[in-house]
Amino acid sequence: MENKKTEIYxxxxxxxxxxxxxxxxxxxxxYLDELAFLAETAGAAPEKxxxxxxxxANPRTFxxxxxxxxxxxxxxENDIGLVIFDDELTPKQLRIIEGELKVMILDRTSLILDIFxxxxxxxxxxxxxxxxxxxxxxxxxxxxWTHLERQRGGIGMRGxxxxxxxTDRRIILTKISLLKQxxxxxxxxxxxxxxxRGKMVRVALVGYTNVGKSTMMNLLSxxxxxxxxxxxxxxxxxxxxxxxxxxxxxxxxTVGFIRKLPHHLVQSFKSTLDEVREADLLIxxxxxxxxNFEEQLEVVNQTLKEIDPKEKPMILVFNKIDAFSxxxxxxxxxxxxxxxxxxxxxxxxxxxxxxxxxCIFISAREKQNVDExxxxxxxxxxxxxxxxxxxxxxxxxxxxxxxxx
Numbered sequence: 054m055e056n057k058k059t060e061i062y063x064x065x066x067x068x069x070x071x072x073x074x075x076x077x078x079x080x081x082x083x084y085l086d087e088l089a090f091l092a093e094t095a096g097a098a099p100e101k102x103x104x105x106x107x108x109x110a111n112p113r114t115f116x117x118x119x120x121x122x123x124x125x126x127x128x129x130e131n132d133i134g135l136v137i138f139d140d141e142l143t144p145k146q147l148r149i150i151e152g153e154l155k156v157m158i159l160d161r162t163s164l165i166l167d168i169f170x171x172x173x174x175x176x177x178x179x180x181x182x183x184x185x186x187x188x189x190x191x192x193x194x195x196x197x198w199t200h201l202e203r204q205r206g207g208i209g210m211r212g213x214x215x216x217x218x219x220t221d222r223r224i225i226l227t228k229i230s231l232l233k234q235x236x237x238x239x240x241x242x243x244x245x246x247x248x249x250r251g252k253m254v255r256v257a258l259v260g261y262t263n264v265g266k267s268t269m270m271n272l273l274s275x276x277x278x279x280x281x282x283x284x285x286x287x288x289x290x291x292x293x294x295x296x297x298x299x300x301x302x303x304x305x306x307t308v309g310f311i312r313k314l315p316h317h318l319v320q321s322f323k324s325t326l327d328e329v330r331e332a333d334l335l336i337x338x339x340x341x342x343x344x345n346f347e348e349q350l351e352v353v354n355q356t357l358k359e360i361d362p363k364e365k366p367m368i369l370v371f372n373k374i375d376a377f378s379x380x381x382x383x384x385x386x387x388x389x390x391x392x393x394x395x396x397x398x399x400x401x402x403x404x405x406x407x408x409x410x411x412c413i414f415i416s417a418r419e420k421q422n423v424d425e426x427x428x429x430x431x432x433x434x435x436x437x438x439x440x441x442x443x444x445x446x447x448x449x450x451x452x453x454x455x456x457x458x
Contacts, residue, residue: 064096064097064098064134064135064157065097065098065100065131065132065133065134065135066092066097066098066099066100066133066134066135066136066137067099067100067101067102067103067124067127067128067133067135067136067137068085068088068089068092068099068101068102068103068136068137068138068139069102069103069104069105069115069116069124069136069137069138069139070082070084070085070088070102070103070104070105070138070139070140071104071105071106071107071110071115071116071139071140072104072105072106072107073107073108073109073110074108074109078104078106081104081139082102082104083344083345084139084312084313085102085104085139087311087312088137088139088161088164089102090263091161091164091165091168092137092164094168095164095167095168095171096171097135097137099137100131100133101127101131103116103120103123103124103127105117105120110140112143112145112146113145113146113149114146114149114150114153115138115140115142115146115150121150121153121154124136124154125153125154128154128156133156134156134157135156135157135158135159136150136154136156136157136158136159137158137159137160137161137164138150138158138159138160138161139160139161139313140160140161140313141160141161141162141313142158142160144192144193147160147193161313162189162313163189165311165314166182166185166186166189169182169185170182170183170186176239177236177239177243180232180235180236180239181236183232184229184232184233184236187225187228187229187232188229190225191222191225191226191229194218194221194222194225240327243327244327252441253294253301253302253303254302254303254333254334254434254437254438254441255302255303255305255328255331255332255333255334256295256302256303256304256305256332256333256334256335256336256430256434257304257305257307257328257329257332257334257335257336258270258304258305258306258307258336258338259307259310259329259335259336259337259338259353259357260309260310260337260338260339260340260353261309261310261311261339261340261349261350261352261353262308262309262310262311263309263340264309264338264339264340264343264349264372264373265338265340265372265373265417265418266306266307266309266338267306268417268418269336269338269370269372269417270291270293270304270306272417272420272423273295273304273427273430274293274294274295274304290305290306290307290308290328291305291306292304292305292328293305297427297430297431297434298431300431300434300435300438302434302438305328305332307326307328307329308326310352310353310356311352312348312349312352314356326360329357329360329361330360330361332365333365333366333434333437334365334366334367334368334430334433334434334437335357335365335366335367335368336367336368336370336430337350337353337354337367337368337369337370338370338372339369339370339371339372340372340373341371341372341373341374341377341397341400341414342373342374342376342377342378343373346371350369366433366437367411368411368412368413368429368430368433369405369408369411369412369413370413370415370426371405371412371413371414371415372415372416372417373416373417373418374397374414374415374416374421374422375416375418375419375421376416377397397414401414410429410432413425413426413429
């Protein structure tokens with residue numbers, strides 16, 4: 054069993070998070086669980102979680118000095134090669150922590166960028182990832198040249214280190230400028246492609262990462278888009294022509310969102326997210342089996358506002374009802390009802406009941422309620438189609454009436 058584990062994972066890692074005034078313990082543990090999933094997706098094997106209760110992150114070492122010593126002792130004793138922090142570290146924190154622990158240090162942002170780099174397939178996605186990596190690396194260049202610190206004592210040896218850092222900074226700034234230009238060219242090509250699609254109704258699948266968007270894409274379009282139970286399984290936007298009954302439309306599967314997603318990463322993926330901006334209808338997929346799906350839903354809504362502040366028609370699709378589970382409350386239990394005591398029917402009677410026909414519960418994997426989803430999509434897409442082509446709808450309706458006669 055150990056051999057198999059060694060083959061799958063490249064690095065053994067420990068994860069580090071904080072319990073602060075603004076981040077309670079249950080939230081901090083949930084974020085670390087998600088960080089562990091990210092680490093596994095990247096190819097690392099999380100061995101241990103370190104949590105510290107502190108008012109705010111230490112500006113030098115993120116955690117307190119005592120906790121850093123505890124992490125160092127564990128890393129040395131267990132031959133750990135990677136330490137991952139749940140928040141973005143400053144260049145100063147990275148330099149100090151790496152100097153203390155003497156192993157590879159990653160933060161949440163660099164881990165996400167690493168996953169993106171592995172998942173990118175098209176030239177567009179690769180360019181976007183490379184731009185985000187350069188923007189992340191630029192303020193952190195000094196830690197790449199710490200080996201030159203030994204030369205500071207020598208006469209005439211101080212300049213080369215500083216000169217090399219400045220040289221690297223100019224190289225990266227030039228590269229960022231070039232990548233932005235490349236993305237602008239790619240963006241123009243994609244805009245031309247979108248124009249060539251005509252004025253077909255466009256539908257975009259959006260949602261938190263790993264909620265089942267690609268599985269839904271395969272189900273609705275009868276295609277074979279890569280789907281996997283890992284975060285960011287889909288990075289490149291996929292567009293397929295789909296026909297429900299006699300109504301054609303374009304369906305796109307977009308990159309999943311995640312909490313604490315760096316702003317510059319959203320910016321660098323502008324051209325990919327243009328599919329969301331130009332969509333006529335959004336299908337917001339939610340993993341209803343996740344214990345904190347409402348927070349994930351809010352994260353996606355906030356990111357959508359950043360991408361495009363305009364209101365768009367939306368259908369909320371609560372997926373994975375086959376994986377939903379709850380613990381029925383005992384009759385003599387007088388404690389407050391918690392999320393795990395809610396049945397699926399209880400959930401439907403909450404704020405979701407006010408959404409009327411904009412909300413549906415399905416299982417894409419088990420194909421439960423998929424026909425109902427298609428009917429709902431048909432009605433929404435037809436309404437957009439009628440508004441755009443009123444004369445065509447008159448002919449369509451007349452043709453349907455003749456068929457019935």
